[in-house]
Amino acid sequence: MTSEYEFTAKDIVEKPEILMSGHRACAGCGPATALRLVLKAVRGPTIITHATGCMEVVSTIYPYTAWKVPWIHTAFENVAANASGIEAALKVLRRKGRIKDEHVDVIAFAGDGGTFDIGIQALSGAVERGHDFLYVLYDNEAYMNTGIQRSGGTPHGAATTTSPAGSVIPGKPEYKKPIADIMVAHGMPYVATASPYYWKDLITKARKGIEVDGPAFLHVIAPCPRGWRYDTDKTIEISRLVVENCIFPLWEAIDGEYQLTEPSQAIALNPQKKKPVREYLQMQGRFRHLFTPKFEKVIDEIQRITDKRWQRLLKKCEMAQTA
């Protein structure tokens, strides 16, 4: 199943855009970059379905659309069910000779709200049924479209409009749901994490997800300048740091077998390379309240949970001995 396709910068530049310019994403939008990169991996005829969310809203407004391929949005919580319907229809219509006899890929896009929270039931069901589609989670770690409310994907300690940094409670008390691990536990053939900074890796993983026979899940970290409170030119830098400090390590699980991807593997082999979380947190206004004597211990807690999850991942990758 693995893609032998090597993406070069030239390939990427020359490949026609599917998400056209003119859409209304914010400057420095991580999700827009993530989607554009995923779409560079498209291999042929493709239908896209989109959960309600930032990218759905910014990429269409009647009578305009940024999409060069067939695209449908129906609601917030059902994008995986939508993908199921498209895939089933394509299969039967092709079998009956009612559409062209060629394979059409199906890609579903959803944000963290549409995946960790309201969409997890439909996602779980679609994956259990084994539909052949790629699900791309662009994770900007809160409900950004509605004005920065916390989701199951928001990290511990982050301030959002529904987990504000109060004088008593320092941002979100709960921890980020390990969504990609939950998807691996479904026994699906392909799960991976990716970051826009590592663009080649992101495109390659998207392509693998498209090529795999059955459901594939790609979790892309997608920083949001508005919600994370940083300058718009820092999106790519933050996308790199979040991997380097192991808050968001890069890995793949092929048929449930975890394997670290190169940048994270290098850290596993050489733990001195692992950056502390502090620099990353300090760059973002959503963690500003943690840099006060009253709440500084939350930074230690974020470091502790990051280390714990990293160690757990290393075990899954059977790399614990080198960590």
Add this chain to the structure above:
Amino acid sequence: MEVAKQKVLALNGDEAVAYAVKQSDVDVVSAYPITPQTIIVERFSEYVANGEVDTEFICVESEHSALSACLTASATGARVFTATASAGLALMHEILYVTSGCRAPVVMAVVNRALSAPINIHCDHSDSMVERDCSWIQLYAENSQEVYDSIIQAFRIAENPEISLPVMVGLDGFSLSHTLENVQVLPDDVVRKFVGTRQFPFIKGHEGKTVPFKLDPENPLSMGPLDLYDYYFEHKRQQEEAMQKAPKVIQQVHDEYAQTSGRRYGNGLIERYNLEDAEIAAVCLGSTAGTVKTVVDELRAEGVKAGLLRIRTFRPLPVEEIIKALENVKAVAVMDRSLSFGGYGGAVFHEIRHILYDAHIHPYVVNYIYGLGGRDTPRNLIHKIYQDLQKILQTRRVEKPVKFIGLRE
């Protein structure tokens, strides 16, 4: 056209649905089990398992996903079907609007059942009545024969490019869904020819080409975009215009079907039963009409000028037809098998009284709430309703316009 040779099968309402779907060359069925709809999905699963249909059957994890998958399968160009009841329909609520808004011609059987709480598995019309404003065409069947016939007709109505709206066919839980009847079925090839292949409206896409309205890699369209105050209102108006075109199409499909099956249900919109010279009449929908017809016969034998108006098509509401049907009636009892809590009577009552306001005919119109949660509605209750109407005519007085009937007071 000649009436086709038909065989008689012993089917309950659910089986009649499954059999009709089996014959209608459906591409995708996506459904979730709920009492009293389960027999539909069970039978259909057997057809799939035995290779009797060429259909993708998606056994989803909820009704919300059932309709979501139907919607996009339909948008991709498939003929689709689903079935549900009660809480399942309520869970679909959000996607009912999205389906009609996306103009996806989904066909759904709704096996009418009470809504919780308290939980109750038996028939009333609370589930589909609450969805009457969601831009789905609503047909209500009187018996399993009509269920079978209506499902087949529904595909032709929904997929008519002038309409392109979803259709729900209501059948009463248990009294139809689980009750064995003799059902005449058409030969497979006759049904297949009748339903034909899916037709598409042609629209001007964003790239300027006129293309079939579906998700097609060769003619990309964006469906379900953000649509704000500058266009949303026009789109809703177009939906309503399609609804207003539906009565004609429903009648045409009904007439064409009658030619090959030999069966008619009034004019496809309403059924008049002894209404021509009726002084008193009941209005109802669903299986209750069968009981009411028996009572009308009994009253006629006694010389009472009683009649019945059965509404087969509740959405779109056949306004002119209803006015004409009730033109000479002096007192009308509207029977509602659902409640509009805090309102003035039930949903059907609202419509009938409202229509007659403009009609320059003003019969007495009273409302009976009956049969909630599967409460039996025997002949003596219907007799009571007609007696009330007679009393109203004698006294020229309505004591209580909205009454509950057949329950502990």
